[in-house]
Amino acid sequence: MADNWAQENVSPVLDGEFVQIDGETHVLNPYATNILSLDDRENTGLTDEQVQDAPDEVDVPAATDDENEEEDVELSPGGILDEETVGRGLSNLGRSADGTQQVYLNATIPGFSLKDISVIAGYVHLQKVELPYNEITDLSPLGNLPYLLILDVSHNKINRLLDFPPPKNLKEVDLSFNEIEEMADLSTHHYLMKLNLDNNAIKEIKGLENCKRLKNLSLAHNKIEKIQSLDHLPIQFLNLCHNQIKKIENIESLKQLKHINLSGNKVRSLKGLQEHDLLETIDIEDNEVIDISEIKYVKELDMLRKLNLLRNPIQELPDYRLSILYRIQRLTELDRHKVEVEEKVAAVNMFNPSAEVIAARDHIMHVVYSFLQPSRVLDSTLPSIETPYPMLVLVGPQGSGKKDLAMKLVDEFSDYFGYGIPHTTRRPYPEEESGKDYHFVTLEKFEMDIKMGEFIQTYQYHGNWYGLQQESIECVAREGLATVIHMEIEGMLTLRNTHFQPRYVLILPLNKDIHEKRLRDRGIYTENQIEYTLIRSDMYEDYNREHPGYFDMVINSDDIQEAYRQLRRLIMDFLGLSLTSAETTSYGDIGRETTEANQTIQMGSRSFSKPSIADSSNVPQSYARQKTTQSPVLSGRGILEEMSLKRRHSAARDAVAGYVPPLFEQIATQYPRTVPQTVEGQMGLGEGDQSRSYSAPIQKPVHAGSDEDSSDDERSESTLSVVSAGDMNANSPEGSIRDKDLTLPTETLNPLDFMEDKENQRSEMQEARPPSAPRPLSQGRPGSDRHKVLPPISPKEGYLPEY
Numbered sequence: 001m002a003d004n005w006a007q008e009n010v011s012p013v014l015d016g017e018f019v020q021i022d023g024e025t026h027v028l029n030p031y032a033t034n035i036l037s038l039d040d041r042e043n044t045g046l047t048d049e050q051v052q053d054a055p056d057e058v059d060v061p062a063a064t065d066d067e068n069e070e071e072d073v074e075l076s077p078g079g080i081l082d083e084e085t086v087g088r089g090l091s092n093l094g095r096s097a098d099g100t101q102q103v104y105l106n107a108t109i110p111g112f113s114l115k116d117i118s119v120i121a122g123y124v125h126l127q128k129v130e131l132p133y134n135e136i137t138d139l140s141p142l143g144n145l146p147y148l149l150i151l152d153v154s155h156n157k158i159n160r161l162l163d164f165p166p167p168k169n170l171k172e173v174d175l176s177f178n179e180i181e182e183m184a185d186l187s188t189h190h191y192l193m194k195l196n197l198d199n200n201a202i203k204e205i206k207g208l209e210n211c212k213r214l215k216n217l218s219l220a221h222n223k224i225e226k227i228q229s230l231d232h233l234p235i236q237f238l239n240l241c242h243n244q245i246k247k248i249e250n251i252e253s254l255k256q257l258k259h260i261n262l263s264g265n266k267v268r269s270l271k272g273l274q275e276h277d278l279l280e281t282i283d284i285e286d287n288e289v290i291d292i293s294e295i296k297y298v299k300e301l302d303m304l305r306k307l308n309l310l311r312n313p314i315q316e317l318p319d320y321r322l323s324i325l326y327r328i329q330r331l332t333e334l335d336r337h338k339v340e341v342e343e344k345v346a347a348v349n350m351f352n353p354s355a356e357v358i359a360a361r362d363h364i365m366h367v368v369y370s371f372l373q374p375s376r377v378l379d380s381t382l383p384s385i386e387t388p389y390p391m392l393v394l395v396g397p398q399g400s401g402k403k404d405l406a407m408k409l410v411d412e413f414s415d416y417f418g419y420g421i422p423h424t425t426r427r428p429y430p431e432e433e434s435g436k437d438y439h440f441v442t443l444e445k446f447e448m449d450i451k452m453g454e455f456i457q458t459y460q461y462h463g464n465w466y467g468l469q470q471e472s473i474e475c476v477a478r479e480g481l482a483t484v485i486h487m488e489i490e491g492m493l494t495l496r497n498t499h500f501q502p503r504y505v506l507i508l509p510l511n512k513d514i515h516e517k518r519l520r521d522r523g524i525y526t527e528n529q530i531e532y533t534l535i536r537s538d539m540y541e542d543y544n545r546e547h548p549g550y551f552d553m554v555i556n557s558d559d560i561q562e563a564y565r566q567l568r569r570l571i572m573d574f575l576g577l578s579l580t581s582a583e584t585t586s587y588g589d590i591g592r593e594t595t596e597a598n599q600t601i602q603m604g605s606r607s608f609s610k611p612s613i614a615d616s617s618n619v620p621q622s623y624a625r626q627k628t629t630q631s632p633v634l635s636g637r638g639i640l641e642e643m644s645l646k647r648r649h650s651a652a653r654d655a656v657a658g659y660v661p662p663l664f665e666q667i668a669t670q671y672p673r674t675v676p677q678t679v680e681g682q683m684g685l686g687e688g689d690q691s692r693s694y695s696a697p698i699q700k701p702v703h704a705g706s707d708e709d710s711s712d713d714e715r716s717e718s719t720l721s722v723v724s725a726g727d728m729n730a731n732s733p734e735g736s737i738r739d740k741d742l743t744l745p746t747e748t749l750n751p752l753d754f755m756e757d758k759e760n761q762r763s764e765m766q767e768a769r770p771p772s773a774p775r776p777l778s779q780g781r782p783g784s785d786r787h788k789v790l791p792p793i794s795p796k797e798g799y800l801p802e803y
């Protein structure tokens with residue numbers, strides 16, 4: 001019967017403004033909408049504006065009584081589609097497939113309780129047929145529509161899948177809400193791109209193997225238990241929601257998959273979703289995913305933007321949302337909620353906070369706990385209002401030797417420095433003593449001390465806690481000494497948040513092999529610990545490179561003795577002692593210098609338990625004193641002040657002599673240089689030459705001058721020799737000392753003072769304060785004069801310069 005209809009009936013043919021349907025001529029009204037059309041605008045091809053602009057009443061003769069009667073005619077009585085109904089459902093005029101005539105391309109006939117659609121077979125030009133909400137069981141008449149591209153027969157009573165001769169180009173089929181139980185072989189539907197079989201009773205996916213253009217497959221609300229038979233299909237959108245699937249399987253070869261919906265199943269694991277690099281959306285709502293570790297299967301999916309895990313047990317995990325966002329930071333939507341940038345930041349701060357964030361939290365914790373305790377006046381805050389308590393922090397990775405360096409320094413300069421003994425929960429090594437190397441305490445005690453607000457900083461390393469208590473600093477401050485401490489970089493970050501303003505020196509072994517050997521030689525670390533420490537060593541290098549200026553100085557500790565020598569020079573410069581020993585030209589004086597040093601510097605009472613650093617006085621010095629000069633400290637001036645005076649003195653002499661310095665010199669010597677050091681730059685400089693400078697030196701031009709001139713230059717260079725050890729002639733003081741490292745003098749100085757004769761200098765010298773006398777305070781705190789003030793500035797007698 002369908003074949004006969006195909007012979008006799010054709011789609012309506014358009015002729016200008018008229019259209020022929022069954023031999024009758026109808027006038028075309030572009031504004032008249034098809035009463036059956038689901039989308040009139042689409043059917044008429046009109047834009048929104050055109051529809052709005054359309055005259056409410058078009059020039060159509062008023063309906064006569066006869067016509068009104070026609071409206072009352074029952075359409076498709078008995079569920080048998082008739083031509084009248086089809087006619088009313090036609091829309092979308094367009095060219096026929098052969099291009100020879102204008103025809104209606106769409107037929108939309110929803111909700112007529114249609115059972116028999118045989119008549120449609122006559123409308124051979126139809127490209128889109130929509131027959132939803134009927135009672136159709138047989139689709140065979142559609143086999144006569146060779147140009148059919150889109151078919152919607154949803155909400156019918158069809159129980160067989162596309163069992164009609166396939167229109168060659170059928171691309172989209174909606175068979176949702178039907179009664180299909182079994183999928184048929186769709187091999188003949190070569191062009192099928194979109195197949196919707198939602199809300200049927202399908203138990204098994206099959207028959208799609210040859211649908212090589214299938215991009216969109218929806219089998220939601222069926223009875224499918226297993227994903228299968230989809231191999232190598234170009235599916236981009238796969239909807240299998242509300243089935244009984246337990247496992248995500250057999251989709252490895254769906255390489256074009258972009259969206260997958262498995263909500264309402266029984267999936268426990270996300271395994272199977274990995275390696276779908278194009279996946280953008282995953283919907284697993286209402287399943288049984290319980291373990292956060294399942295995220296590993298989707299977190300590497302570069303294109304993933306939307307993930308829905310609502311109504312899974314995993315939602316119960318604490319900080320669930322942030323932990324997902326931390327793991328998949330590229331998500332823009334999680335559980336149907338837009339992901340805010342703040343959430344991503346919060347997620348990172350919660351699960352992988354930066355060292356700065358950890359340090360800030362550590363600081364806040366200790367401040368809060370200490371606020372809860374009665375406040376007290378601290379010795380370490382007394383020196384003066386604007387002068388911070390002097391502290392030296394040696395920062396570096398484990399095995400860098402910084403603790404040894406700190407102890408040695410305190411040992412040698414015991415009149416200046418005290419060791420700030422840290423607390424730790426780790427057990428002491430054989431040669432260590434509690435109260436000397438560390439305060440070794442139990443974890444309980446450590447925690448208790450935290451809560452009592454005792455700490456200013458804590459850090460966990462290798463499973464042990466380390467921390468610096470305020471009292472450790474106070475003990476040293478009470479003695480009138482500056483504190484030397486050592487710590488990992490994280491500790492330094494916390495310390496930077498406190499009111500202390502220490503100088504930070506990075507002690508870093510640049511040679512990995514030496515560092516590794518040193519760790520191994522200690523024989524106390526596991527392989528993991530050694531590996532971890534070496535990795536952290538890289539981190540120190542990176543940190544120094546990325547944060548120029550964080551460290552006041554960087555010392556390569558490959559050679560621990562050389563490292564100590566550099567550190568020692570730095571300290572002597574800080575203390576204003578280096579000038580006395582730096583003006584050297586004669587090796588003959590080395591012995592005397594050594595003897596003096598023995599008498600004056602090696603006076604520490606502490607024993608040095610790890611004899612890894614040789615006695616510095618025995619280290620061959622590249623300098624020795626030839627003639628004496630007043631220490632800047634002894635003259636009552638700071639080192640910078642002293643250098644500034646010398647520069648001005650030199651400039652004054654040049655001016656008198658008629659010497660005009662070249663432009664570079666004028667610029668280069670005008671201000672103290674503050675070029676931050678980087679390990680990178682330093683490595684380039686120091687490679688293969690450990691004694692070389694690690695600073696960024698600035699050339700100080702050498703110009704002809706008197707002996708006095710050259711000695712001034714030498715003094716300046718020596719002053720910076722701690723930074724430029726081994727490369728003294730190349731470096732200028734300005735190049736090595738950062739502005740903030742130096743406490744600028746507050747008094748206004750008359751440059752002519754520097755021209756005063758030696759006699760004046762001597763008398764000034766003689767008036768210098770006695771050893772360990774407190775430095776007069778410019779603005780002393782009430783009560784501060786009762787304490788020794790830091791640092792003690794007068795060296796011991798034996799170290800006084802000779803005249």
Ligand SMILES: Nc1ncnc2c1ncn2[C@@H]1O[C@H](COP(=O)(O)OP(=O)(O)OP(=O)(O)O)[C@@H](O)[C@H]1O
Nearest residue numbers: 398399400401402403422459466467468487488491
């Ligand atoms: N308060 C602190 N905060 C942070 N780190 C600390 C603190 N006290 C000690 N550390 C560091 O913890 C690390 C482990 O301490 P440990 O005493 O085992 O090191 P070490 O072997 O003596 O280190 P090194 O050889 O570099 O001196 C060291 O790098 C040490 O400097």
